[in-house]
Structure formats: structure tokens, C-alpha cells
Amino acid sequence: xxxxxxxxxxxxxxxxxxxxxxxxxxxxxxxxxxxxxxxxxxxxxxxxxxxxxxxxxxxxxxxxxxxxxxxxxxxxxxxxxxxxxxxxxxxxxxxxxxxxxxxxxxxxxxxxxxxxxxxxxxxxxxxxxxxxxxxxxxxxxxxxxxxxxxxxxxxxxxxxxxxxxxxxxxxxxxxxxxxxxxxxxxxxxxxxxxxxxxxxxxxxxxxxxxxxxxxxxxxxxxxxxxxxxxxxxxxxxxxxxxxxxxxxxxxxxxxxxxxxxxxxxxxxxxxxxxxxxxxxxxxxxxxxxxxxxxxxxxxxxxxxxxxxxxxxxxxxxxxxxxxxxxxxxxxxxxxxx
Amino acid sequence: xxxxxxxxxxxxxxxxxxxxxxxxxxxxxxxxxxxxxxxxxxxxxxxxxxxxxxxxxxxxxxxxxxxxxxxxxxxxxxxxxxxxxxxxxxxxxxxxxxxxxxxxxxxxxxxxxxxxxxxxxxxxxxxxxxxxxxxxxxxxxxxxxxxxxxxxxxxxxxxxxxxxxxxxxxxxxxxxxxxxxxxxxxxxxxxxxxxxxxxxxxxxxxxxxxxxxxxxxxxxxxxxxxxxxxxxxxxxxxxxxxxxxxxxxxxxxxxxxxxxxxxxxxxxxxxxxxxxxxxxxxxxxxxxxxxxxxxxxxxxxxxxxxxxxxxxxxxxxxxxxxxxxxxxxxxxxxxxxxxxxxxxxxxxxxxxxxxxxxxxxxxxxxxxxxxxxxxxxx
Numbered sequence: 001x002x003x004x005x006x007x008x009x010x011x012x013x014x015x016x017x018x019x020x021x022x023x024x025x026x027x028x029x030x031x032x033x034x035x036x037x038x039x040x041x042x043x044x045x046x047x048x049x050x051x052x053x054x055x056x057x058x059x060x061x062x063x064x065x066x067x068x069x070x071x072x073x074x075x076x077x078x079x080x081x082x083x084x085x086x087x088x089x090x091x092x093x094x095x096x097x098x099x100x101x102x103x104x105x106x107x108x109x110x111x112x113x114x115x116x117x118x119x120x121x122x123x124x125x126x127x128x129x130x131x132x133x134x135x136x137x138x139x140x141x142x143x144x145x146x147x148x149x150x151x152x153x154x155x156x157x158x159x160x161x162x163x164x165x166x167x168x169x170x171x172x173x174x175x176x177x178x179x180x181x182x183x184x185x186x187x188x189x190x191x192x193x194x195x196x197x198x199x200x201x202x203x204x205x206x207x208x209x210x211x212x213x214x215x216x217x218x219x220x221x222x223x224x225x226x227x228x229x230x231x232x233x234x235x236x237x238x239x240x241x242x243x244x245x246x247x248x249x250x251x252x253x254x255x256x257x258x259x260x261x262x263x264x265x266x267x268x269x270x271x272x273x274x275x276x277x278x279x280x281x282x283x284x285x286x287x288x289x290x291x292x293x294x295x296x297x298x299x300x301x302x303x304x305x306x307x308x309x310x311x312x313x314x315x316x317x318x319x320x321x322x323x324x325x326x327x328x329x330x331x332x333x334x335x336x337x
Numbered sequence: 338x339x340x341x342x343x344x345x346x347x348x349x350x351x352x353x354x355x356x357x358x359x360x361x362x363x364x365x366x367x368x369x370x371x372x373x374x375x376x377x378x379x380x381x382x383x384x385x386x387x388x389x390x391x392x393x394x395x396x397x398x399x400x401x402x403x404x405x406x407x408x409x410x411x412x413x414x415x416x417x418x419x420x421x422x423x424x425x426x427x428x429x430x431x432x433x434x435x436x437x438x439x440x441x442x443x444x445x446x447x448x449x450x451x452x453x454x455x456x457x458x459x460x461x462x463x464x465x466x467x468x469x470x471x472x473x474x475x476x477x478x479x480x481x482x483x484x485x486x487x488x489x490x491x492x493x494x495x496x497x498x499x500x501x502x503x504x505x506x507x508x509x510x511x512x513x514x515x516x517x518x519x520x521x522x523x524x525x526x527x528x529x530x531x532x533x534x535x536x537x538x539x540x541x542x543x544x545x546x547x548x549x550x551x552x553x554x555x556x557x558x559x560x561x562x563x564x565x566x567x568x569x570x571x572x573x574x575x576x577x578x579x580x581x582x583x584x585x586x587x588x589x590x591x592x593x594x595x596x597x598x599x600x601x602x603x604x605x606x607x608x609x610x611x612x613x614x615x616x617x618x619x620x621x622x623x624x625x626x627x628x629x630x631x632x633x634x635x636x637x638x639x640x641x642x643x644x645x646x647x648x649x650x651x652x653x654x655x656x657x658x659x660x661x662x663x664x665x666x667x668x669x670x671x672x673x674x675x676x677x678x679x680x681x682x683x684x685x686x687x688x689x690x691x692x693x694x695x696x697x698x699x700x701x702x703x704x705x706x707x708x709x710x711x712x713x714x715x
Contacts (some may be wrong), residue, residue, distance in 0.1 A: 001346055001406050002339050003632040004640065009338070068338055212709050227712040229698070232705035239704055240650060244626035251629050254338050269622045321618035322611075328599060328621060330608035 003250070005072070013072045019049070020080035026299045032083040033166040033302050043084060043115060051086065053113025056093050060109035066257035067191060071198040071249060078202025078310070081303050083167045085118060085133035087199060091192040092119025095141045098188030099148055099181040108139050108150065120153075121192065122173065123313035132313070134158045134171040142175060148185045149178035165309035167302055190267035191256050193314050197249040197267075200274035203307045204245055204281040208238040210300055211285035218290075225288070234284050241277035248273050265327045272320035275311035282307040340632065342410070349407050353414040356387060365421045374424060374500055381423035381455035390429060390453045398437055398449050405639050409631075416589035427497060428452035428459035431575045432505050435522070439563035439571050448503070448524065460501035462492040462525065462549055463572060470699050472507075473516045473569060477551065479508040479523065485557040486510070488525065491550050494693070498534045498547035501527045506556075507572050510565055520568030524560040531555065541685045576695065577648070587655045588628040591662065594683070595624050598666050607669055616665050623658040627651060646707040649700040656690035656697055663687045 005013060023042055032039060046052065055070040056062025063069075070090060077086055093112040096104055096119065111117025120137035122129035134140055137153045156175040163170045212235050215226030225231045252266035282304040286293040293300050311317065342350060362380050366372045384390045393408050394400020403411065423429060433452045436444050451457035468475040477490025488508050498504070504525040511519035525532070531554035536544035563571035599617060607613045634647045663684040667674035675681055691697040705711040 001342055001632065002636050003629070004636040005338060212711065215711060224712045226705070227714055229702070229705075229714060232709075232711045232714075233698070233701040235709055235711060236701040236704040239708060240653065243630060243650060244622075244654070247626050247629035247633055248622065250338070250633075251340065251625070254340055258339070259341070269625055272618070273622050273626065318615065321615050321622075324618035324621055325608075325614035328617065330599070330603065330614055330617060 005068075009068060009072060012069055013076070016051075016073050016076040017079075020076045020082055024077075024080035024082040024084075029081050029083060029167060029302060030299065036162070036166050036169065038083055038085060038169070046084060046086060047115030052089050052093070052115040052118075053109075055090070056097060056109050056113040060097075060105060061113040062093075062109070067194060067253040068250070068257055070195055071253040074195050074198035075202035075205075075246075075249075078199035078306075079206045081167050081203065081206065081299075081306055085120070085136075085169070087168075087195060088120040088123075088131070088133035088137070089115070089118045090195055091121035091123070092137075092139060092141050094191040094195065095121055095148055095185070095188040096139075096150065096181065098191060099183040099185050100150070101182050104150065104179065104181060111138055123192070123196070124315075128172050128174050130161065130170055131158075131173045132168050132170050134173050135160070135169055140173060140175070141181070142173065142178060144178065144180055146185070147180060148188070149180045151175040151178035163309050164305040167306050168309070170309075186264065187260065189314070190252075190263050193267045193271040193320070194249065194252045194256060196310060196313050197245065197252065197270040197274035200278035200307065200310055201242065201245045201249050203278045203303055203310065204238070204242040204274070207278075207282040207285040207300065207303050207307070208235070208242055210303070211235055211238060211281075211288040214289050231288055234288060238281045238284055241281050245270070245274040245277035265324065268320045268323040268327060271314060272317045272324060275317040275320070278307035278311050346406060346410060350410050350414060353389075353411055354418075356389075357414060357418045357420060360387070361418055361420055364419070377421055377424035378455045378458075380421050381425055384423055385453050385455070390423060390455075391433065394433060394437060394449075394453075398433075398445060399453050405635055409635060412586040413589045416586045416593065419593075423455065424500075425452055425455040425458050427461055427505075428455075428457070428503075431461060432459040432503070435505065435562060435571060435575050438574055439522075439567075441559075443559065444524075444562065451502075457502040458497055458500045459503045459505060460495050460497045460527070460547075461575070462495055462498075462504045462506040463575075464494045465491060466493050470696055472572070473520065475507060475509060475520070477506070477508040478512065479510045479521060479556070481510070485555055486521075486523065486561075488523070488551050488554045488556060491548065493537065493546075493548050495534075495547045495549050496545060498527065498549050499536070503527065504532075504549065505575060507568050510568070514566075517569045518566060520572070521565050522562045522568040522571040523556045524562060525551075525554060525556050526560075529554060540688065541682055587651075587659075588624070588631055591624050591627065591655065591658055594659075594662055594666075595620055598662060598669070601666065602669055605669060613665070613669065616661070620658065620662050620665065623654065623661070627654045627658060630654065646703050649695070649703040650708075652695060653691075653697050653700040653704075656687075659690050660687045 050063050051073055053062030054065050058064040089112055096108050112119040117138035119139045120131050120134045121141040122131045122143055124130050125143045131140060135158060140151050140153055140156050141148055156173050159172045161170045161172055215231050215235060216224055218225050248270040252270040255262040255266040286300055289300060292298050360383055365376050381390055388401050391400030392403045392411050396402040433449055436448050463472060465475045479486045479488045504527050506523040506525040507520055508523060509519050510521035531552050533550040535548045537546045537548050538544045602608050602613060631651055666680045667684045706713055
């Protein structure tokens with residue numbers, strides 16, 4: 001029994017943390033968010049590090065590592081609030097890998113792994129789903145009934161959506177045809193949910209640190225506000241929420257790699273908890289910051305908006321709790337509509 | 338990262354499991370407190386004979402010297418098998434470890450073996466009516482008097498005081514120094530006229546706890562642990578052992594109760610109710626988060642050798658989850674849930690979870706100050 005990272009995983013985490021905090025400084029994130037754009041040179045750097053293919057096997061040009069390593073990267077990118085098409089590309093890779101045919105894997109995974117022919121994936125099961133980073137994607141994974149299909153980016157109609165979260169590009173995508181992926185989508189969808197949970201955990205961690213740092217510095221009534229229990233207990237609750245999300249997310253990542261029979265429940269718990277944690281921690285951080293937290297000038301709002309938008313990717317916390325109840329064997333509630 | 342047990346750990350688990358299969362004494366008798374206590378004393382004797390009683394204690398003091406993961410496995414198996422608690426639980430979890438960490442050779446020789454065998458029961462005299470969360474403000478006074486001490490004061494929330502031979506007592510030995518520095522940790526003999534034990538009836542109707550009144554009670558010098566004036570530091574060790582010792586078992590007990598609740602919800606046809614489903618899912622998530630957080634802390638402690646303040650988070654998580662769980666159970670049972678039965682007892686008893694062993698507010702203070710590094714309130 002060992003519920004901690006290996007030396008190699010710790011090294012990946014350390015390197016990732018250094019890289020994202022250097023490249024995605026608050027100033028850089030603000031610049032990209034305000035222009036609603038990505039920096040292509042940063043994507044090339046991320047690709048050169050091999051990150052897009054971290055969980056794709058070596059035969060398809062990836063690094064052949066697992067969900068635990070992918071989760072480490074997602075958490076750090078969430079922490080930095082990094083504007084980058086990483087998550088959507090990784091999701092496309094996970095779905096094609098888990099659900100696609102050999103031919104589809106060979107066709108699409110190498111480009112996704114190298115970052116040269118990026119993928120994107122729908123994060124909602126709607127008919128006209130919202131797809132992050134569809135704009136320049138070579139391949140897009142879309143829902144199709146109970147399954148999924150892939151369409152070439154060039155064949156899709158992409159309508160840009162300006163969501164409150166300006167650190168990621170979102171679009172409504174429609175495409176008339178496409179190539180169905182033959183497998184059961186569950187394993188792929190569960191893995192994507194875990195990756196999203198990891199990003200949310202990183203977002204929660206970041207907001208907690210912003211709140212705690214501020215509570216140590218900001219003085220009112222002649223003392224740091226963090227010495228008042230109304231504030232310090234709020235911060236303790238942030239740790240409670242963040243650590244629960246983290247424990248469940250790491251467990252789900254481990255289950256994906258080592259105990260697939262536990263993955264569905266683990267992923268549903270992680271996604272539900274992390275969606276709630278990211279929102280409650282960012283909202284609570286804004287309260288700790290007070291007026292300054294409500295200004296455009298402060299960086300917290302980028303984090304808060306990303307928490308809200310990311311928390312709904314793949315489904316809300318409430319929907320995932322419904323899934324937890326289903327998986328515990330409670331009778332399914334009657335499906336509305 | 339590997340959340341499964343390795344071969345060695347599996348072998349240990351199997352050993353515990355098969356021993357419990359053969360030796361489990363059945364459920365403790367209900368209703369008659371004295372009979373129940375004797376039952377638990379006998380059970381501890383059995384545990385001791387097989388070398389399980391002092392599982393965390395070093396071998397040289399009669400323990401098993403088990404690793405942290407083995408202790409966790411043992412707690413989990415005991416909880417899973419619904420094994421009764423050993424009679425001298427406070428001696429095993431708090432008194433013994435403190436004597437081992439801070440006691441003299443003579444004290445180890447004198448006190449440890451009877452703790453393991455349950456021949457001498459221990460209780461804990463820390464809290465006072467005026468000193469709950471602010472433990473260091475306690476007023477029970479100890480005055481030096483030829484070769485010993487005379488102790489006068491009142492303690493409250495003392496479990497097993499009526500059965501105990503010894504009390505781990507924190508008292509003020511020096512009123513003239515700052516409050517944390519004037520305390521001494523004594524081992525008080527409960528079998529003297531100057532010590533009066535009165536049962537304290539709680540909201541469940543039972544008297545699980547007691548009050549202790551001391552009027553010039555005598556403690557010889559050789560029963561001071563860790564030196565005069567070091568009581569705060571020694572006492573904190575006790576509380577750390579308490580929190581660490583309860584962690585793993587509480588996660589398993591919560592799991593067991595949640596499974597019982599899920600069965601109840603299905604039996605009563607409530608599993609299509611969206612609100613009940615949502616609450617069950619929340620409890621499932623809390624229960625797993627507690628278990629997994631415990632395993633992360635365990636790994637961290639085994640790697641670094643230092644238990645962190647994370648035990649405070651687990652204590653808080655557990656209290657919150659157990660209260661939510663018992664609230665839902667009584668709700669799911671309808672009016673019947675409030676009849677005096679197993680669930681309504683657990684429901685009322687759970688209200689103490691966020692108070693006993695350190696209130697949730699104190700846990701939040703510890704997390705704010707020691708984990709997040711926020712400025713101290715005082």
C-alpha cells in the first residue's frame with residue numbers, strides 16, 4: 001500500500017510546476033485571456049516536452065505513461081489557469097485510445113501525441129455540443145447517440161462561443177457525418193472526467209493560496225484578517241474541499257491505470273467533488289479578498305470563471321452524484337424529458 | 338502509487354482475519370454496563386494473549402511493534418468484524434504510549450504490563466468545566482508536599498472513571514508562570530477516598546462519562562511523567578496518539594454504517610427519491626475521501642517518519658460525515674427513526690463527534706495555523 005507519487009512522478013510534478021508558473025505567469029494569463037487567444041509558441045514548447053502524448057502509448061508516438069501522470073499535468077495547468085488547448089487535446093486522445101478501432105488509433109493518435117495534428121472533444125452530450133479548442137483541431141470527437149464519433153476538423157461547423165471563462169476557447173460544433181468509434185465509450189468518458197477533476201483540483205489549490213496569502217497580508221482593525229476565525233475557518237474549509245478533491249482524483253487516476261473495475265465510481269466521485277470544490281473555494285476566496293477580489297484588476301476572476309466553466313465540462317456535480325447513486329445500485333431516477 | 342496491499346500486507350491481513358474468525362467473542366452484552374465491561378476486559382485478555390493488545394507498542398514493552406500500515410490493517414479488520422473494543426482502550430491508545438515516550442524506566446516497569454492485560458484500567462483527566470477547548474487554562478491544582486503532591490479540583494467527560502485504577506491527570510503545579518508552562522502530568526491513583534466519581538448523564542440517556550472531584554488527593558513523586566512543568570507537552574502527545582489511533586477505524590465504521598443505510602434506503606423504496614439519492618452520493622464521496630485522505634497521510638508519515646497536523650482534518654471530516662449519515666438515517670426511517678432504537682441512538686451520540694477529542698472549531702484553528710500558516714488568533 002502506497003498512496004503517494006513515485007520519484008519519477010514527483011519529478012514530473014516538480015518540472016511541470018516550474019514550467020507552468022514560469023510560462024503562464026499571471027501577467028501572461030491576463031494578456032492571453034484579454035485577447036481570448038493562445039500562444040502557439042507555448043503549445044510548441046508543451047509539445048516538445050512530450051506532454052500531449054503523456055498517456056498515449058509509445059507505438060502511437062506517446063510517452064506510454066498513465067492517467068496518474070496525465071492528472072499531474074492537468075492539475076498544474078489548472079493551478080496556473082493556463083490558456084492552452086491541452087485538456088481538449090488530451091480528452092480526444094483518451095477517447096480515441098479507449099473507444100477507437102486500431103485504424104482510428106493509428107490515424108489520429110500520433111498527431112494528438114505530437115501536438116501537430118491536435119484533437120478536440122465534446123464535453124457535453126448535447127446534439128450541438130460545446131467543444132473546447134475546436135478551432136484549429138485536426139480531429140474532433142463528438143457524441144453520437146450513446147456512442148462517440150470522430151469528424152475531421154475541416155468538416156465541422158465551428159461557432160465560437162464567448163463564455164465567461166476567457167482562459168479557454170469554446171465553440172458550438174455541428175457536423176453532419178463522421179466516423180463512429182466502435183467501442184464502449186464509458187472507459188474513455190470516465191478518463192476524461194478524471195482529467196477534468198484534476199484541473200479543477202489545481203484551480204482550487206490556486207484560489208486557496210491566493211486567499212491565504214491575502215489573509216496573511218491584509219490588515220483590518222489593526223491586525224491581519226487571517227487571524228480572525230471568520231476568515232481563517234473559511235480558509236480551513238478551502239483546504240478541506242481541496243484535499244478531498246485531490247484524494248478522490250488521485251485515486252480515480254490510479255484506478256484507471258491499475259484497477260479499471262473501480263474506475264467508473266471513482267471517476268464520478270472525483271468529478272462531483274472536484275466540481276464543487278473548485279467553485280466553493282474560488283467563490284470563498286473572492287469573499288476573503290473582499291472588494292479587490294471583485295475588480296477586473298485582480299487575477300482571481302480568471303480563476304473563478306475557469307472553475308465555473310470547467311466544473312460543468314462533462315456534466316455538473318449534481319449529475320455526477322446521480323451517477324454515483326446509480327453505481328451504488330440505487331434505482332435510477334426516472335429520466336426527465 | 339499502489340492502493341492494493343502487497344503480499345506481506347495481505348499475509349498480515351489474513352492472519353488478523355483468521356484470528357478474528359476463530360476468536361471473535363460475539364456482540365457485547367447490552368443493558369448491563371458492568372457485564373459489558375467485564376466482557377470487554379475478558380476480550381482484551383484474549384487480545385493480549387495473542388499479542389494484539391499493544392499492536393503499536395514496541396516489542397520491548399510487550400507490544401507487537403507493528404508498522405503503521407499493519408496498525409491500519411488491524412483497525413480496519415477489527416471494525417469490519419464488528420469486534421468489541423478492548424476494555425482498557427484509553428490505556429492502550431493514550432496512557433501506554435505516553436509512558437513509553439516520556440516515562441522513566443521504573444514507570445515503564447510498573448505501569449505497562451497491567452495496561453496490556455487490562456488488569457489496571459486507565460482514564461483521562463484533562464477537560465474541566467471551565468476548561469474545554471482552552472485546555473491549558475485548567476485550574477485543578479497540585480501542591481507539593483513531602484515526597485508527593487496533593488491535588489484538588491474537578492475533571493469532566495472522564496470515560497471509565499468508575500472502573501479505572503489510574504487517571505492520566507493534567508494539573509496546575511505552578512500558578513505563577515504562563516498557563517502552558519505551569520502544568521504537570523500525573524498518574525493519579527483512583528482508589529482513594531479523596532477521589533469522588535459521579536456519573537454524568539448525557540443526551541442519549543446513558544452515562545458513558547463521569548465527573549471526578551478531587552479533594553487533597555495524593556500522588557507520589559514517582560508518578561509524575563515527563564518532569565514537573567512539562568505537562569502540556571506530555572498531554573499533547575496523548576492527544577496526538579488519540580487522533581492518530583482513531584483515524585483508520587473511524588473510516589471503516591463509517592463505511593459499514595453507510596452500507597447499512599444504503600440497504601435501509603433500498604428496503605424502504607426510497608432509492609428513487611432524488612434528494613435521498615443526492616445525499617447518499619454525498620455521503621459516499623465523504624466516506625471515500627476520508628478513507629483515501631487517511632491513506633495519503635499514512636504514506637506521507639511512513640515516508641517522512643513525521644505525523645503531520647492532517648489528523649485534524651480527518652477528525653473534522655469524520656464528525657461531519659457521521660452526523661450527516663445519522664441525520665439521513667433517521668430521516669429515511671420517518672417517524673420510526675426517532676423511536677429509541679439503534680439509529681436514533683447513533684443520531685444523538687453523533688452530536689458529540691464534533692466536540693469530543695477537540696471541537697471542529699479547534700480542528701479548524703489547527704489547520705489554519707499549522708497547515709496554512711495563518712497568523713495565530715492570540
